[in-house]
Amino acid sequence: MGQEQEVIDLGGNMRDQRITKLAQNLIQYSVQLQPGEKLLIDLPNGGEEIASALVEEAYRAGGIPFVNLESEVIRKALLMGATKEQYEYQLKYDLERMKDMDAYIAVRRVDNLYQMSDVPADKMKIYTEYSGPLHLGERCKNTKWCILGYPTNSFAQMAHMSTAAFEDYYFDVCTLDYAKFTELMEPLRALMAKTDKVHIKAPGTDLTFSIKGCWAGICGGRFNIPDGEVGLGEIVKDSVNGTIAYNVPSHYQGTVFTDIKFTFKNGKIVEATANDTEKLNAILDTDEGARYIGEFSIGTNPFMTHPIYNTLFDEKMIGSFHFTPGCNSSIHWDLIQSQKPECGGGEIWFDDVLIRKDGEFVLDELLHLNQEALKEALS
Numbered sequence: 001m002g003q004e005q006e007v008i009d010l011g012g013n014m015r016d017q018r019i020t021k022l023a024q025n026l027i028q029y030s031v032q033l034q035p036g037e038k039l040l041i042d043l044p045n046g047g048e049e050i051a052s053a054l055v056e057e058a059y060r061a062g063g064i065p066f067v068n069l070e071s072e073v074i075r076k077a078l079l080m081g082a083t084k085e086q087y088e089y090q091l092k093y094d095l096e097r098m099k100d101m102d103a104y105i106a107v108r109r110v111d112n113l114y115q116m117s118d119v120p121a122d123k124m125k126i127y128t129e130y131s132g133p134l135h136l137g138e139r140c141k142n143t144k145w146c147i148l149g150y151p152t153n154s155f156a157q158m159a160h161m162s163t164a165a166f167e168d169y170y171f172d173v174c175t176l177d178y179a180k181f182t183e184l185m186e187p188l189r190a191l192m193a194k195t196d197k198v199h200i201k202a203p204g205t206d207l208t209f210s211i212k213g214c215w216a217g218i219c220g221g222r223f224n225i226p227d228g229e230v231g232l233g234e235i236v237k238d239s240v241n242g243t244i245a246y247n248v249p250s251h252y253q254g255t256v257f258t259d260i261k262f263t264f265k266n267g268k269i270v271e272a273t274a275n276d277t278e279k280l281n282a283i284l285d286t287d288e289g290a291r292y293i294g295e296f297s298i299g300t301n302p303f304m305t306h307p308i309y310n311t312l313f314d315e316k317m318i319g320s321f322h323f324t325p326g327c328n329s330s331i332h333w334d335l336i337q338s339q340k341p342e343c344g345g346g347e348i349w350f351d352d353v354l355i356r357k358d359g360e361f362v363l364d365e366l367l368h369l370n371q372e373a374l375k376e377a378l379s
Helices: 017-030 048-060 072-080 084-099 121-142 153-158 163-174 178-193 277-284 364-369 371-378
Strands: 006-008 014-016 038-043 064-069 103-108 144-149 197-202 205-210 216-219 229-232 241-245 250-252 255-257 261-265 268-273 293-299 320-325 336-338 347-350 353-357
Touching (some): 017 048, 017 163, 017 178, 048 064, 048 103, 072 121, 121 277, 153 163, 178 229, 178 364, 178 371, 255 277, 268 277, 364 371
Parallel strands (some): 103 144
Antiparallel strands (some): 197 205, 197 347, 205 241, 216 229, 241 261, 250 255, 261 268, 293 320, 347 353
8 A cells, every 4th residue: 555664563464554553543542442441343344454453453552352354245145135034133143242342443445336236125124224223223322433434446436546546645634633623623513512593505405404402523533534524413303494405426225326305394304306216215214213314514624625425535525514314213324415616505504694605614713624724724
Protein backbone atom coordinates (compact mmCIF):
# COMPACT_ATOMS: atom_id res chain seq x y z
CA MET A 1 0.00 0.00 0.00
CA GLY A 2 1.32 3.39 -1.04
CA GLN A 3 4.91 4.51 -0.63
CA GLU A 4 5.01 4.86 3.16
CA GLN A 5 7.78 3.29 5.21
CA GLU A 6 7.06 -0.29 6.16
CA VAL A 7 7.47 -1.85 9.59
CA ILE A 8 7.84 -5.43 10.83
CA ASP A 9 4.80 -6.89 12.58
CA LEU A 10 4.91 -9.46 15.38
CA GLY A 11 4.72 -12.27 12.82
CA GLY A 12 7.85 -11.04 11.06
CA ASN A 13 5.98 -9.64 8.03
CA MET A 14 6.36 -6.23 6.41
CA ARG A 15 3.49 -3.78 7.00
CA ASP A 16 2.67 -0.24 5.90
CA GLN A 17 3.21 1.90 9.01
CA ARG A 18 -0.03 3.76 8.28
CA ILE A 19 -1.95 0.57 9.06
CA THR A 20 -0.19 0.36 12.41
CA LYS A 21 -1.05 4.00 13.18
CA LEU A 22 -4.69 3.41 12.23
CA ALA A 23 -4.87 0.34 14.46
CA GLN A 24 -3.36 2.30 17.35
CA ASN A 25 -5.97 5.04 16.92
CA LEU A 26 -8.81 2.52 16.88
CA ILE A 27 -7.63 0.71 20.02
CA GLN A 28 -6.46 3.73 22.03
CA TYR A 29 -8.90 6.47 20.93
CA SER A 30 -12.00 4.92 19.34
CA VAL A 31 -12.81 2.01 21.67
CA GLN A 32 -10.30 2.96 24.39
CA LEU A 33 -9.55 -0.68 25.18
CA GLN A 34 -8.57 -1.28 28.80
CA PRO A 35 -6.56 -4.13 30.38
CA GLY A 36 -8.64 -7.28 30.67
CA GLU A 37 -11.37 -6.10 28.27
CA LYS A 38 -12.52 -8.45 25.51
CA LEU A 39 -12.56 -7.14 21.94
CA LEU A 40 -14.32 -8.73 18.95
CA ILE A 41 -12.67 -7.83 15.63
CA ASP A 42 -15.31 -8.55 12.98
CA LEU A 43 -14.26 -9.05 9.34
CA PRO A 44 -17.45 -9.44 7.26
CA ASN A 45 -15.39 -9.60 4.07
CA GLY A 46 -11.72 -10.09 4.86
CA GLY A 47 -9.16 -7.52 5.95
CA GLU A 48 -6.51 -9.72 7.52
CA GLU A 49 -3.75 -7.08 7.41
CA ILE A 50 -5.58 -4.48 9.50
CA ALA A 51 -7.00 -7.25 11.71
CA SER A 52 -3.48 -8.48 12.53
CA ALA A 53 -2.47 -4.94 13.47
CA LEU A 54 -5.57 -4.61 15.66
CA VAL A 55 -4.77 -7.88 17.43
CA GLU A 56 -1.25 -6.67 18.20
CA GLU A 57 -2.44 -3.31 19.50
CA ALA A 58 -5.14 -4.99 21.60
CA TYR A 59 -2.48 -7.15 23.25
CA ARG A 60 -0.30 -4.09 23.87
CA ALA A 61 -3.25 -2.45 25.62
CA GLY A 62 -3.70 -5.52 27.83
CA GLY A 63 -6.91 -6.51 26.07
CA ILE A 64 -8.15 -9.92 24.93
CA PRO A 65 -8.84 -9.96 21.17
CA PHE A 66 -11.11 -12.32 19.27
CA VAL A 67 -11.49 -12.40 15.47
CA ASN A 68 -14.50 -13.33 13.34
CA LEU A 69 -13.53 -13.80 9.67
CA GLU A 70 -16.25 -14.08 7.02
CA SER A 71 -16.73 -13.61 3.27
CA GLU A 72 -19.48 -11.87 1.30
CA VAL A 73 -19.35 -14.77 -1.20
CA ILE A 74 -20.02 -17.33 1.54
CA ARG A 75 -22.65 -15.06 3.11
CA LYS A 76 -24.51 -14.91 -0.18
CA ALA A 77 -24.37 -18.69 -0.59
CA LEU A 78 -25.84 -19.10 2.90
CA LEU A 79 -28.58 -16.55 2.28
CA MET A 80 -29.76 -18.08 -0.98
CA GLY A 81 -31.08 -21.09 0.94
CA ALA A 82 -31.61 -19.44 4.32
CA THR A 83 -34.53 -20.21 6.61
CA LYS A 84 -35.90 -18.12 9.44
CA GLU A 85 -35.18 -20.94 11.92
CA GLN A 86 -31.54 -21.16 10.75
CA TYR A 87 -30.89 -17.48 11.41
CA GLU A 88 -32.73 -17.58 14.72
CA TYR A 89 -30.13 -20.17 15.80
CA GLN A 90 -27.35 -18.00 14.38
CA LEU A 91 -28.66 -15.01 16.31
CA LYS A 92 -28.82 -17.04 19.52
CA TYR A 93 -25.14 -18.00 19.26
CA ASP A 94 -23.89 -14.62 18.07
CA LEU A 95 -25.84 -12.71 20.72
CA GLU A 96 -24.21 -14.75 23.46
CA ARG A 97 -20.77 -13.96 22.05
CA MET A 98 -21.57 -10.26 21.70
CA LYS A 99 -22.82 -10.12 25.29
CA ASP A 100 -19.40 -11.39 26.42
CA MET A 101 -17.58 -8.55 24.63
CA ASP A 102 -16.57 -5.17 26.04
CA ALA A 103 -15.58 -3.69 22.67
CA TYR A 104 -16.20 -4.31 18.98
CA ILE A 105 -14.45 -3.18 15.79
CA ALA A 106 -15.82 -4.06 12.35
CA VAL A 107 -13.65 -3.81 9.23
CA ARG A 108 -15.97 -3.19 6.29
CA ARG A 109 -14.53 -3.97 2.86
CA VAL A 110 -16.52 -4.10 -0.37
CA ASP A 111 -15.20 -5.92 -3.43
CA ASN A 112 -18.43 -5.88 -5.43
CA LEU A 113 -21.25 -3.43 -4.74
CA TYR A 114 -23.72 -5.75 -6.44
CA GLN A 115 -22.72 -9.01 -4.75
CA MET A 116 -26.07 -9.33 -2.94
CA SER A 117 -28.23 -7.79 -5.68
CA ASP A 118 -29.86 -11.07 -6.71
CA VAL A 119 -30.57 -12.36 -3.20
CA PRO A 120 -34.39 -12.59 -2.97
CA ALA A 121 -36.11 -9.97 -0.81
CA ASP A 122 -37.53 -12.57 1.58
CA LYS A 123 -34.01 -13.91 2.24
CA MET A 124 -32.63 -10.40 2.84
CA LYS A 125 -35.46 -9.84 5.32
CA ILE A 126 -34.34 -12.94 7.23
CA TYR A 127 -30.83 -11.50 7.41
CA THR A 128 -32.09 -8.07 8.51
CA GLU A 129 -34.14 -9.66 11.30
CA TYR A 130 -30.95 -11.42 12.41
CA SER A 131 -28.57 -8.45 12.20
CA GLY A 132 -30.90 -5.85 13.75
CA PRO A 133 -31.07 -7.30 17.28
CA LEU A 134 -27.39 -8.25 17.16
CA HIS A 135 -26.00 -4.88 16.08
CA LEU A 136 -28.63 -2.15 16.59
CA GLY A 137 -29.63 -3.89 19.79
CA GLU A 138 -26.86 -5.58 21.75
CA ARG A 139 -23.70 -4.22 20.10
CA CYS A 140 -24.73 -0.55 19.87
CA LYS A 141 -26.21 -0.44 23.36
CA ASN A 142 -23.75 -2.50 25.37
CA THR A 143 -20.26 -2.36 23.84
CA LYS A 144 -17.68 0.25 22.94
CA TRP A 145 -17.85 -0.05 19.17
CA CYS A 146 -16.36 1.40 16.01
CA ILE A 147 -17.04 0.67 12.33
CA LEU A 148 -14.07 1.05 9.98
CA GLY A 149 -14.43 1.45 6.23
CA TYR A 150 -11.39 -0.11 4.57
CA PRO A 151 -9.95 0.56 1.10
CA THR A 152 -10.37 -1.82 -1.83
CA ASN A 153 -10.08 -1.51 -5.59
CA SER A 154 -13.87 -1.13 -5.66
CA PHE A 155 -13.69 1.85 -3.29
CA ALA A 156 -11.04 3.46 -5.48
CA GLN A 157 -13.14 2.97 -8.61
CA MET A 158 -16.17 4.59 -7.00
CA ALA A 159 -13.98 7.55 -5.97
CA HIS A 160 -12.63 7.81 -9.55
CA MET A 161 -9.09 7.43 -8.22
CA SER A 162 -6.19 5.05 -8.71
CA THR A 163 -5.75 2.50 -5.92
CA ALA A 164 -2.55 4.15 -4.68
CA ALA A 165 -4.08 7.65 -4.72
CA PHE A 166 -7.18 6.43 -2.91
CA GLU A 167 -5.07 4.75 -0.22
CA ASP A 168 -3.21 8.02 0.39
CA TYR A 169 -6.53 9.87 0.64
CA TYR A 170 -7.98 7.15 2.87
CA PHE A 171 -5.19 7.18 5.43
CA ASP A 172 -5.21 10.99 5.52
CA VAL A 173 -8.92 11.16 6.43
CA CYS A 174 -8.79 8.17 8.79
CA THR A 175 -5.87 9.42 10.87
CA LEU A 176 -7.04 13.01 11.41
CA ASP A 177 -6.71 14.61 14.83
CA TYR A 178 -10.22 13.55 15.78
CA ALA A 179 -9.95 14.98 19.29
CA LYS A 180 -9.39 18.46 17.83
CA PHE A 181 -12.10 17.87 15.21
CA THR A 182 -14.54 17.01 18.00
CA GLU A 183 -13.84 20.30 19.77
CA LEU A 184 -14.45 22.23 16.55
CA MET A 185 -17.85 20.58 16.07
CA GLU A 186 -19.09 21.45 19.57
CA PRO A 187 -20.80 24.77 18.63
CA LEU A 188 -23.00 22.98 16.10
CA ARG A 189 -23.89 20.31 18.65
CA ALA A 190 -24.79 22.99 21.22
CA LEU A 191 -27.03 24.75 18.68
CA MET A 192 -28.80 21.51 17.81
CA ALA A 193 -29.36 20.73 21.48
CA LYS A 194 -31.40 23.90 21.99
CA THR A 195 -33.32 23.79 18.69
CA ASP A 196 -36.98 22.89 18.32
CA LYS A 197 -38.07 23.28 14.70
CA VAL A 198 -36.01 22.24 11.66
CA HIS A 199 -36.96 23.26 8.12
CA ILE A 200 -35.02 21.89 5.13
CA LYS A 201 -35.45 23.26 1.62
CA ALA A 202 -33.86 22.01 -1.61
CA PRO A 203 -34.94 20.91 -5.09
CA GLY A 204 -37.70 18.36 -4.48
CA THR A 205 -37.44 18.92 -0.72
CA ASP A 206 -39.62 20.88 1.67
CA LEU A 207 -39.41 19.16 5.03
CA THR A 208 -40.25 20.18 8.59
CA PHE A 209 -39.76 18.32 11.87
CA SER A 210 -38.96 18.87 15.55
CA ILE A 211 -35.84 17.90 17.50
CA LYS A 212 -36.97 19.52 20.75
CA GLY A 213 -35.54 17.72 23.78
CA CYS A 214 -33.61 15.21 21.67
CA TRP A 215 -30.02 14.35 22.58
CA ALA A 216 -27.48 15.86 20.19
CA GLY A 217 -24.06 14.28 19.74
CA ILE A 218 -20.78 14.54 17.88
CA CYS A 219 -19.33 11.74 15.77
CA GLY A 220 -15.63 12.43 16.05
CA GLY A 221 -13.83 9.13 15.54
CA ARG A 222 -15.35 7.11 18.38
CA PHE A 223 -17.97 5.10 16.48
CA ASN A 224 -16.89 5.42 12.84
CA ILE A 225 -13.62 5.78 10.98
CA PRO A 226 -13.60 7.91 8.88
CA ASP A 227 -15.86 10.31 10.76
CA GLY A 228 -17.23 13.84 10.95
CA GLU A 229 -20.89 14.54 11.65
CA VAL A 230 -23.11 16.19 14.23
CA GLY A 231 -26.62 14.97 14.82
CA LEU A 232 -29.33 13.22 16.73
CA GLY A 233 -30.07 9.53 17.10
CA GLU A 234 -33.72 10.41 17.39
CA ILE A 235 -36.17 13.17 16.49
CA VAL A 236 -39.74 13.84 17.65
CA LYS A 237 -41.24 10.78 15.99
CA ASP A 238 -44.56 12.10 14.71
CA SER A 239 -43.33 15.59 13.79
CA VAL A 240 -42.05 14.96 10.25
CA ASN A 241 -44.12 16.39 7.40
CA GLY A 242 -43.37 17.19 3.78
CA THR A 243 -41.15 15.75 1.09
CA ILE A 244 -37.48 14.95 0.63
CA ALA A 245 -35.49 14.05 -2.50
CA TYR A 246 -32.15 12.36 -1.80
CA ASN A 247 -29.49 13.06 -4.42
CA VAL A 248 -26.66 10.79 -3.27
CA PRO A 249 -26.83 7.17 -4.52
CA SER A 250 -27.13 4.61 -1.73
CA HIS A 251 -25.80 1.05 -1.74
CA TYR A 252 -28.06 -1.03 0.51
CA GLN A 253 -28.81 -4.76 0.63
CA GLY A 254 -26.98 -5.39 -2.64
CA THR A 255 -28.73 -2.66 -4.66
CA VAL A 256 -27.56 0.82 -5.62
CA PHE A 257 -30.61 3.05 -5.12
CA THR A 258 -30.91 6.40 -6.88
CA ASP A 259 -33.56 9.15 -7.00
CA ILE A 260 -35.12 8.17 -3.67
CA LYS A 261 -38.06 10.39 -2.74
CA PHE A 262 -40.20 10.24 0.41
CA THR A 263 -43.42 11.93 1.43
CA PHE A 264 -44.07 12.13 5.18
CA LYS A 265 -47.29 12.61 7.10
CA ASN A 266 -47.14 12.92 10.89
CA GLY A 267 -43.78 11.19 11.01
CA LYS A 268 -44.47 8.25 8.71
CA ILE A 269 -43.24 7.67 5.17
CA VAL A 270 -46.52 7.39 3.28
CA GLU A 271 -45.07 7.42 -0.24
CA ALA A 272 -41.65 6.19 -1.41
CA THR A 273 -40.23 6.04 -4.92
CA ALA A 274 -36.80 5.34 -6.44
CA ASN A 275 -35.12 3.65 -9.38
CA ASP A 276 -36.32 0.38 -7.78
CA THR A 277 -39.53 1.40 -6.04
CA GLU A 278 -40.61 -2.17 -5.36
CA LYS A 279 -37.42 -3.11 -3.52
CA LEU A 280 -37.39 0.24 -1.70
CA ASN A 281 -40.86 -0.35 -0.29
CA ALA A 282 -40.04 -3.94 0.60
CA ILE A 283 -37.23 -2.62 2.81
CA LEU A 284 -39.50 0.01 4.35
CA ASP A 285 -42.05 -2.71 5.13
CA THR A 286 -39.52 -4.77 7.11
CA ASP A 287 -41.19 -3.77 10.37
CA GLU A 288 -43.38 -1.02 11.84
CA GLY A 289 -40.50 1.28 12.72
CA ALA A 290 -38.83 1.22 9.30
CA ARG A 291 -41.06 4.01 7.92
CA TYR A 292 -40.17 6.41 10.75
CA ILE A 293 -36.97 8.45 11.09
CA GLY A 294 -34.25 7.30 13.48
CA GLU A 295 -31.50 9.88 12.83
CA PHE A 296 -30.86 13.38 11.53
CA SER A 297 -27.20 14.38 11.13
CA ILE A 298 -25.12 16.99 9.31
CA GLY A 299 -21.90 15.93 7.57
CA THR A 300 -18.82 18.01 8.44
CA ASN A 301 -15.70 16.26 7.11
CA PRO A 302 -13.91 18.83 4.90
CA PHE A 303 -11.81 16.21 3.11
CA MET A 304 -14.87 14.30 1.84
CA THR A 305 -16.35 16.27 -1.01
CA HIS A 306 -18.12 13.81 -3.33
CA PRO A 307 -19.87 10.46 -2.95
CA ILE A 308 -18.15 7.11 -3.52
CA TYR A 309 -21.18 4.82 -3.07
CA ASN A 310 -20.12 3.94 0.47
CA THR A 311 -22.39 5.23 3.21
CA LEU A 312 -19.72 5.25 5.90
CA PHE A 313 -17.83 7.81 3.80
CA ASP A 314 -20.66 9.61 2.03
CA GLU A 315 -22.64 10.52 5.16
CA LYS A 316 -19.63 12.51 6.43
CA MET A 317 -19.40 14.73 3.32
CA ILE A 318 -19.13 18.44 4.00
CA GLY A 319 -22.27 20.20 2.79
CA SER A 320 -24.51 17.15 3.26
CA PHE A 321 -27.01 15.82 5.76
CA HIS A 322 -28.63 12.44 6.24
CA PHE A 323 -32.17 11.64 7.26
CA THR A 324 -32.38 8.01 8.27
CA PRO A 325 -35.34 5.61 8.04
CA GLY A 326 -35.56 3.18 10.94
CA CYS A 327 -36.85 4.06 14.42
CA ASN A 328 -36.92 1.16 16.90
CA SER A 329 -36.42 -0.98 13.81
CA SER A 330 -34.05 -3.59 12.41
CA ILE A 331 -33.52 -1.08 9.58
CA HIS A 332 -31.05 1.80 9.89
CA TRP A 333 -30.54 3.32 6.46
CA ASP A 334 -28.51 6.53 6.27
CA LEU A 335 -29.85 8.28 3.16
CA ILE A 336 -28.00 11.41 2.11
CA GLN A 337 -28.70 14.74 0.47
CA SER A 338 -25.85 17.00 -0.62
CA GLN A 339 -26.70 20.69 -0.65
CA LYS A 340 -23.55 21.88 -2.40
CA PRO A 341 -24.29 24.19 -5.37
CA GLU A 342 -23.28 21.57 -7.94
CA CYS A 343 -25.89 19.25 -6.42
CA GLY A 344 -28.69 21.82 -6.57
CA GLY A 345 -28.07 23.71 -3.34
CA GLY A 346 -30.41 23.94 -0.39
CA GLU A 347 -31.06 25.48 3.00
CA ILE A 348 -31.26 24.31 6.61
CA TRP A 349 -33.23 26.46 9.07
CA PHE A 350 -33.26 26.05 12.86
CA ASP A 351 -36.17 27.79 14.61
CA ASP A 352 -36.73 30.08 11.59
CA VAL A 353 -33.04 31.08 11.44
CA LEU A 354 -31.00 30.13 8.37
CA ILE A 355 -27.90 28.21 9.53
CA ARG A 356 -26.60 26.74 6.26
CA LYS A 357 -27.10 27.69 2.62
CA ASP A 358 -25.81 25.70 -0.36
CA GLY A 359 -23.63 23.61 1.93
CA GLU A 360 -21.96 26.57 3.68
CA PHE A 361 -22.70 27.63 7.26
CA VAL A 362 -23.79 31.27 7.54
CA LEU A 363 -23.93 31.81 11.31
CA ASP A 364 -20.83 33.51 12.75
CA GLU A 365 -20.36 30.81 15.40
CA LEU A 366 -20.31 28.10 12.69
CA LEU A 367 -18.18 29.71 9.97
CA HIS A 368 -15.12 27.76 11.15
CA LEU A 369 -16.93 24.55 10.06
CA ASN A 370 -16.89 25.53 6.39
CA GLN A 371 -14.59 23.55 4.15
CA GLU A 372 -11.49 25.69 3.73
CA ALA A 373 -11.47 27.02 7.30
CA LEU A 374 -11.88 23.52 8.70
CA LYS A 375 -9.17 22.08 6.46
CA GLU A 376 -6.77 24.74 7.69
CA ALA A 377 -7.68 24.13 11.33
CA LEU A 378 -7.07 20.38 10.97
CA SER A 379 -3.84 20.66 8.97
